[in-house]
Amino acid sequence: NETAKAALGRATWKLLHTVTLRFPENPTPDEREALDSYIRLTSRVYPCGECAAELQELLKVYPPQTSSRRAASLWLCSLHNQVNERLNKPEYDCSQLSTEYDCGC
Amino acid sequence: NETAKAALGRATWKLLHTVTLRFPENPTPDEREALDSYIRLTSRVYPCGECAAELQELLKVYPPQTSSRRAASLWLCSLHNQVNERLNKPEYDCSQLSTEYDCGC
Numbered sequence: 012n013e014t015a016k017a018a019l020g021r022a023t024w025k026l027l028h029t030v031t032l033r034f035p036e037n038p039t040p041d042e043r044e045a046l047d048s049y050i051r052l053t054s055r056v057y058p059c060g061e062c063a064a065e066l067q068e069l070l071k072v073y074p075p076q077t078s079s080r081r082a083a084s085l086w087l088c089s090l091h092n093q094v095n096e097r098l099n100k101p102e103y104d105c106s107q108l109s110t111e112y113d114c115g116c
Numbered sequence: 117n118e119t120a121k122a123a124l125g126r127a128t129w130k131l132l133h134t135v136t137l138r139f140p141e142n143p144t145p146d147e148r149e150a151l152d153s154y155i156r157l158t159s160r161v162y163p164c165g166e167c168a169a170e171l172q173e174l175l176k177v178y179p180p181q182t183s184s185r186r187a188a189s190l191w192l193c194s195l196h197n198q199v200n201e202r203l204n205k206p207e208y209d210c211s212q213l214s215t216e217y218d219c220g221c
């Protein structure tokens with residue numbers, strides 16, 4: 012069921028991008044560790060097995076960047092673009108990020 | 117912006133319910149630990165501060181249940197119902213769970 016898989020992917024990207032765009036500008040070591048673990052655990056519990064495996068491979072080559080909000084959000088944008096490329100989707104322009112992922116919080 | 121907050125909530129619940137409904141029937145200690153940490157970290161990185169604080173309070177009273185797929189998914193359903201109650205939303209019938217959260221994977 013490709014429709015369900017796509018809907019789950021959209022929900023997940025939305026959450027992840029919003030998380031990184033609300034990540035502290037100047038995170039503490041503890042906050043950095045929390046985001047790093049959260050992303051790595053996402054790749055373990057993610058319910059689409061093929062997607063989880065791809066994310067694990069990507070994380071080996073592109074480990075999470077957590078030094079700042081900007082570093083984290085641009086890192087995730089670029090990771091998402093790697094997935095887009097593999098799925099023959101257009102590359103997203105990462106300079107638009109902050110306008111698209113308002114979380115209303 | 118309440119619309120953005122609600123859309124983020126929907127995306128997050130969808131991901132979390134799908135995760136628990138694909139959690140192994142008979143998880144290893146390692147898999148149990150991964151789910152437990154993942155849920156606790158969600159409450160730390162979640163970008164809506166008021167929501168994150170509520171989730172942290174709920175997790176103190178209702179710690180994640182990870183002994184099986186059934187335990188985890190019913191636990192999360194009941195947690196979501198606690199949030200529903202606080203927000204004056206109708207209670208969800210947890211016996212419908214498995215039909216609603218197909219992930220196509």
Ligand SMILES: Cc1cc2nc3c(=O)[nH]c(=O)nc-3n(C[C@H](O)[C@H](O)[C@H](O)COP(=O)(O)OP(=O)(O)OC[C@H]3O[C@@H](n4cnc5c(N)ncnc54)[C@H](O)[C@@H]3O)c2cc1C
Pocket residue numbers: 016017018019020021022023024028061062063065066087088089090091092094095098100102103108
């Ligand atoms: C970790 C992960 C791995 C996945 N692996 C696979 C896989 O192996 N096979 C598979 O079939 N599906 C996979 N998916 C699902 C896939 O990435 C899409 O989510 C799904 O195909 C729906 O695509 P979409 O075109 O609606 O846009 P999505 O890729 O879901 O993106 C949603 C929206 O985000 C915006 N966006 C697009 N690119 C970016 C970017 N780089 N940065 C910020 N915002 C962006 C756009 O507005 C887009 O409409 C994976 C999903 C995740 C979360």
Ligand SMILES: Cc1cc2nc3c(=O)[nH]c(=O)nc-3n(C[C@H](O)[C@H](O)[C@H](O)COP(=O)(O)OP(=O)(O)OC[C@H]3O[C@@H](n4cnc5c(N)ncnc54)[C@H](O)[C@@H]3O)c2cc1C
Pocket residue numbers: 121122123124125126127128129133166167168170171192193194195196197199200203205207208213
């Ligand atoms: C951890 C967390 C804490 C939150 N705290 C707040 C808060 O403090 N204040 C605030 O304004 N918003 C909060 N939200 C957002 C809120 O829970 C809703 O997501 C949002 O209001 C949109 O609601 P909705 O009516 O579209 O349905 P949602 O509650 O988002 O549910 C989405 C869909 O899931 C199904 N569903 C409903 N209940 C259950 C259940 N028990 N089990 C399984 N499936 C179910 C229904 O089909 C529903 O349409 C929180 C979200 C999360 C993830």
